[in-house]
Structures are given as C-alpha cells and as structure tokens.
Amino acid sequence: MLDQLLALVGPFIVGFLVGALAKRILSAALILTALVLVLAALGYISPQQITAVLQQLGYATKDAIYYAMKIKDTIPYSSIAFLLGLALGLWRG
Numbered sequence: 001m002l003d004q005l006l007a008l009v010g011p012f013i014v015g016f017l018v019g020a021l022a023k024r025i026l027s028a029a030l031i032l033t034a035l036v037l038v039l040a041a042l043g044y045i046s047p048q049q050i051t052a053v054l055q056q057l058g059y060a061t062k063d064a065i066y067y068a069m070k071i072k073d074t075i076p077y078s079s080i081a082f083l084l085g086l087a088l089g090l091w092r093g
Helices: 002-041 047-072 080-092
Strands: none
Touching: 002 047, 002 080
C-alpha cells in the first residue's frame, strides 16, 4: 500500500517542482527581455552589446540543452501523476 502511494506521490511532487521552476524561469526571461528592450530604447545599451549577450546566451543554451537531455531520461514524464503535478506547478507554482 505504501509503495503504491509513493509511486503516485513521487512523480506528482517532481512534476510540481519542475512546473514551478519552469514558470519562474519563463517569468524571469520575460522580465529580462522587457528590461533589455527598455534599455535599448533609451539608448543605455547598443545593438552590438545585445548581439554579444545573445551570442553568449546561445553558448550557454547549448550546455543547458545537453544537461537537460541527460536529466530527461530520469523524469517520469509519461506518468499521469507527473503531468498533473506539472500542470499544477505551472498554474499555481
């Protein structure tokens, strides 16, 4: 009985945490994008500086995708409990 409960609760909690993390990362990305646009519009940063930052971000994204692919195999993303936790994490997290 306890094993069955843990088999449902574990993926749900992991899904909730992944959803909450994804929501916060997307929020931070939107705020950062708005900040860069405002700074560029006001003339505080140049297009060359934005290009350099985007290029560095591209290098970091390659590394992040590599590690995400490794982690992807450990996350039970096909579990209904995980998907429910993910949805709840994105909505309320």
